[in-house]
Amino acid sequence: MKNFLFSICLFLSLGTVFGQEKQYTLLLNTGTQNTWERDFGYSPLVYKGSNAGFTLGFSSEGEKKADEVYIHYSSLPLQNKFGAEMRATQASIMTYTFYKPDWLPEQLNLGWSNNNALSLRNYQESQNFNPRFDFHTSFGPAARYQTFFGKNQQWRFASQAHIQVIGFLFSASYLTSPPDAFLHEQSTFNAFMQSIRLFQPFQQHDLGMLNQLFYQLSNGNEVGLGYRWHYTSLENAQRSQRSGGHYFFQLNFRL
Numbered sequence: 001m002k003n004f005l006f007s008i009c010l011f012l013s014l015g016t017v018f019g020q021e022k023q024y025t026l027l028l029n030t031g032t033q034n035t036w037e038r039d040f041g042y043s044p045l046v047y048k049g050s051n052a053g054f055t056l057g058f059s060s061e062g063e064k065k066a067d068e069v070y071i072h073y074s075s076l077p078l079q080n081k082f083g084a085e086m087r088a089t090q091a092s093i094m095t096y097t098f099y100k101p102d103w104l105p106e107q108l109n110l111g112w113s114n115n116n117a118l119s120l121r122n123y124q125e126s127q128n129f130n131p132r133f134d135f136h137t138s139f140g141p142a143a144r145y146q147t148f149f150g151k152n153q154q155w156r157f158a159s160q161a162h163i164q165v166i167g168f169l170f171s172a173s174y175l176t177s178p179p180d181a182f183l184h185e186q187s188t189f190n191a192f193m194q195s196i197r198l199f200q201p202f203q204q205h206d207l208g209m210l211n212q213l214f215y216q217l218s219n220g221n222e223v224g225l226g227y228r229w230h231y232t233s234l235e236n237a238q239r240s241q242r243s244g245g246h247y248f249f250q251l252n253f254r255l
Contacts, residue, residue, distance in 0.1 A: 024255040027057040029226065031248030033074050037088050039121060039132050041238035047078035047086045053246045055228075066109065066144075068096040072228075074246075085124040090244075092117040094208075096160065098144050113142040113162035115206055117232065119242060134234055138167025138199045138206055154216045156224075164206035167199035171236045197236050205233040214252065222252035 033053030038046045053074035060067045071093050078086045093116045098109035114137070121132040144160035199206075208231065214224030228246040233239065 022060050022062040025059045025061070026253045026255055027055075027059065027250055028253075029055045029057075029248040029250035031246060033076065033244055033246040035074070035076050035078065035088060035090070035242065035244035037078060037086070037119070037121065037240070037242040039238070039240045041240070042121075042123060042126065042132060043080070045080040045082075045084075047080050047084075047088070049076045049078035049088070051076040053248070055246075055248065055250075064100050066096075066098040066100070066111075068098075070094045072246075074244075087122040087124070088242075089120040089122075090118070090242075094162075096142050096144070096162070098142065098160075107145055107147045109144040109146070111142050111144075112139060113164070114139050115162070115164055117206070119232075119240070132240075134169060134171035134236070134240055136167060136169035136199055136204070136206065136232075136234060138164035138169075138204070140164040140166070140206075156214045156216065156222070157212070158214075159209070159211045161209045162207065164199065164204075165201045168196050169199050169204065169234055169236060170196055171234065171240070199234075203235050205231065207231055212250065214250075220254040222250075222254075224250050224252070226250055 030052060032050055034048075034050040036046050036048045038044065051074060053072065055070055055072045057068065057070040059069075073091050074089070076088045076090070078088050080086075095114045096111060097113075098111035100106075100109050104110065116135075116137045118135045119133060122130050123132070140163045142160060142162040144158065146156065146158040149155050149157070208229055210226065210228045212224055212226035214222040216222050226248050228248070229244070231241075231243040233241045
């Protein structure tokens with residue numbers, strides 16, 4: 001914990017910049033998302049499927065610091081190898097903060113990330129187990145590589161990755177949808193506090209990568225293609241796992 005707090009202070013000290021100009025961008029993307037999920041509290045079988053995924057985002061790019069926010073949503077019909085169905089709803093708010101210290105190459109930025117992710121699972125053939133869910137909010141390091149190319153530098157390629165190392169999680173119990181603490185007579189606040197578990201390295205895993213290629217139009221806006229991949233494995237009353245790849249078309253609007 002002391003090392004984590006020291007890292008946060010270091011990043012904040014690197015980001016203290018006065019009077020810098022910033023470029024603000026609103027983004028929207030949509031495309032096909034392929035996902036698999038497994039909840040050992042219900043079944044050891046993997047459920048797979050695909051559907052459309054949507055992301056709304058905002059970025060603030062300065063000379064020494066960049067902030068990005070991505071709000072992602074998808075609802076996917078999944079099946080296991082025997083044809084049993086499950087509806088998976090995924091929603092997340094992912095933030096990145098990148099710093100650009102002088103000692104790093106211009107194309108490389110380092111920083112940190114925060115992921116707030118909800119997974120809601122409804123099994124078509126189950127009664128007592130619906131809905132199954134887990135939510136986690138966690139923090140960890142992040143890195144971004146970005147470069148411009150072309151005759152007029154109108155092409156931009158960006159690749160960034162994150163791994164979460166500390167936070168907390170809140171999920172369904174082993175036998176019922178609500179966590180065990182909610183099954184006893186006590187206040188909702190006490191039940192919630194008893195149900196929170198620590199998100200810690202080597203027990204919980206959350207990591208991902210985002211690759212994007214953009215072309216800048218004459219008005220400063222951008223069009224592009226991208227691929228977002230993520231993997232999550234959470235251990236609470238039981239282990240739940242999911243992974244997905246999102247191929248998308250994106251529009252960036254300069255504000």
